[in-house]
Amino acid sequence: DGGITQSPKYLFRKEGQNVTLSCEQNLNHDAMYWYRQDPGQGLRLIYYSQIVNDFQKGDIAEGYSVSREKKESFPLTVTSAQKNPTAFYLCASRSDRLPNEKLFFGSGTQLSVL
Amino acid sequence: DAKTTQPNSMESNEEEPVHLPCNHSTISGTDYIHWYRQLPSQGPEYVIHGLTSNVNNRMASLAIAEDRKSSTLILHRATLRDAAVYYCIVQRSGGSNYKLTFGKGTLLTVNP
Numbered sequence: 001d002g003g004i005t006q007s008p009k010y011l012f013r014k015e016g017q018n019v020t021l022s023c024e025q026n027l028n029h030d031a032m033y034w035y036r037q038d039p040g041q042g043l044r045l046i047y048y049s050q051i052v053n054d055f056q057k058g059d060i061a062e063g064y065s066v067s068r069e070k071k072e073s074f075p076l077t078v079t080s081a082q083k084n085p086t087a088f089y090l091c092a093s094r095s096d097r098l099p100n101e102k103l104f105f106g107s108g109t110q111l112s113v114l
Numbered sequence: 115d116a117k118t119t120q121p122n123s124m125e126s127n128e129e130e131p132v133h134l135p136c137n138h139s140t141i142s143g144t145d146y147i148h149w150y151r152q153l154p155s156q157g158p159e160y161v162i163h164g165l166t167s168n169v170n171n172r173m174a175s176l177a178i179a180e181d182r183k184s185s186t187l188i189l190h191r192a193t194l195r196d197a198a199v200y201y202c203i204v205q206r207s208g209g210s211n212y213k214l215t216f217g218k219g220t221l222l223t224v225n226p
Contacts (some may be wrong), residue, residue: 031212042201042218043158050212051126061214090157100146100165100205103214105157 002027006091006106013078013085014114021076021109023091032074033092033103036060043090049074049098078111086112118202120196125199134187136222141182146197146205149176149187151198152219158201161187196223 004025013019025032031050035043045058049068049111063082068074074093089109095101119137123168138147149198150158162169162176164185169176175188189196201219 026151028165030196033214037215039218042199043216045213045215047213087154090137092157094214099144100148102148102160102163103150103158104157110156 004091004093004104004106006089006109007073008109009107012114013111013113016080018077018079019085021078021091021111023074023076023088023106024072025074025091025104027093027095027104028070028071030071030106031075031094032068032094033094034064034066034074034076035059035092036091037090037108038112046076046089061105078090118217119218120202120220122218123223125147125154125223125225126189127225128194129191132189132196132222132224134185134189134202134222136186137184138202138204139183140212142205142206143182147176147178147182147185148203148205149174150201150203151196152201152215153198158216158219163205192222192224194224194226197222210211213216 007022008056033044033048037043046059046064047066049055052071055068065077091106092103094103148163149161152158162174164176177186199219199221201216
């Protein structure tokens with residue numbers, strides 16, 4: 001089945017540690033996105049990528065980094081510079097063949113600080 | 115970005131229609147209006163989208179104002195499974211259409 005896979009489902013981070021969240025899609029989509037969601041809040045855009053080897057900062061990129069070496073993969077690293085990393089992280093992808101293409105979301109990763 | 119404004123929460127009774135409003139006063143002529151919903155502890159899922167005309171699908175209907183500055187998502191008969199957060203977003207066409215931002219959405223509670 002085509003879709004977006006995020007792993008792990010739950011992740012724990014120690015103080016000063018970098019952690020990487022995985023996002024893989026087999027939908028052949030060019031555009032990929034990372035969002036952060038805090039309890040009771042909406043989605044905030046961290047980074048997005050329109051094409052391989054290119055990505056743009058979203059609204060809350062500080063303390064995060066990404067790479068886009070392959071079309072299928074868009075991993076997100078939460079660095080030690082992110083002082084409040086506890087949140088639900090969502091990855092999404094979208095085709096860009098037409099301007100009205102819809103977003104497909106993964107099932108999310110819950111990150112907590114030990 | 116074209117910002118959207120939605121009520122924080124709404125409540126409905128089961129089997130009754132629900133009208134979820136969204137304001138997008140800065141929308142441009144070729145921007146699409148998309149609706150997504152998010153069930154607890156899940157990623158959002160697509161509901162419906164439109165440009166100018168009203169749209170219907172198996173999940174919902176979308177009514178778009180004539181000036182396109184607002185839209186309404188209509189659930190014709192709410193069920194308990196429709197309890198979710200509903201997001202309205204504007205997707206730009208053209209070169210800047212990749213940055214897709216969400217607001218806080220509307221939390222819909224459905225009473226049995």
